[in-house]
Amino acid sequence: MKIYNLILLNFYFLQLFPLLFGMNPGEGPSGSQEPAKHRAFNHLKAHISSLLESVDMSPLQRINLEQQYGDYIKQYEYFSTEYDNHELYLNHCKNGLKQNQNNPDYDTDKIQEEIEETERMLRALKRHQNTVLGNMQGFYNYVHITFVEGTTDQSHHGQGQPDQSHRGQGRRAGYRGSGSGI
Numbered sequence: 001m002k003i004y005n006l007i008l009l010n011f012y013f014l015q016l017f018p019l020l021f022g023m024n025p026g027e028g029p030s031g032s033q034e035p036a037k038h039r040a041f042n043h044l045k046a047h048i049s050s051l052l053e054s055v056d057m058s059p060l061q062r063i064n065l066e067q068q069y070g071d072y073i074k075q076y077e078y079f080s081t082e083y084d085n086h087e088l089y090l091n092h093c094k095n096g097l098k099q100n101q102n103n104p105d106y107d108t109d110k111i112q113e114e115i116e117e118t119e120r121m122l123r124a125l126k127r128h129q130n131t132v133l134g135n136m137q138g139f140y141n142y143v144h145i146t147f148v149e150g151t152t153d154q155s156h157h158g159q160g161q162p163d164q165s166h167r168g169q170g171r172r173a174g175y176r177g178s179g180s181g182i
Contacts, residue, residue, distance in 0.1 A: 033104045041076050041129075044136045051143055065143060072139065075134045107118040 046071055093115050100106035 011143065031052060038080065040133055041080075041136075044133065044140060045073065046139050048143070051140065051148070069136075069139065072132055072136050076136070079125050079128045079132065083122060083129065086118055086121050086125065088113060090122065093118065 051068060052066060093111055097111050097115070099107060101108065
């Protein structure tokens with residue numbers, strides 16, 4: 001049990017290490033590198049931000065869309081932080097297991113269970129991140145079709161509303177729901 005507590009203590013110290021030296025989690029010493037695993041998120045974030053700035057809509061619609069967009073960002077960042085923390089903990093457990101595999105006082109079964117549980121949690125967090133990215137892609141497609149493509153349709157119909165044939169086009173009009181890529 002003492003070794004397990006020591007592992008936890010070291011794990012928490014490792015979490016604080018970047019903060020002590022001015023690095024953000026996922027960044028190297030220069031603090032300027034973009035982690036590869038966040039490129040899709042940052043790409044979508046930039047596209048959605050510029051799209052929300054450019055669309056013409058009522059203030060109430062803008063507030064609701066920006067709130068939903070902000071919620072997606074918070075969700076992704078939460079799952080990303082949790083993933084990074086669990087990944088650090090997993091590496092710490094694996095290193096402790098490797099260093100103490102011949103130590104009879106070391107509870108390898110307990111640590112192995114902890115490793116397996118942490119790996120399950122990492123897979124779940126990755127699924128949650130991918131779900132949020134898919135939701136962000138669907139959100140981008142919705143805003144783009146509704147407010148960008150929809151405004152070009154409005155000028156042709158004279159009433160400010162798309163005609164009835166615009167409904168139900170779904171995938172043919174470019175809406176893909178959740179997916180990857182823009």
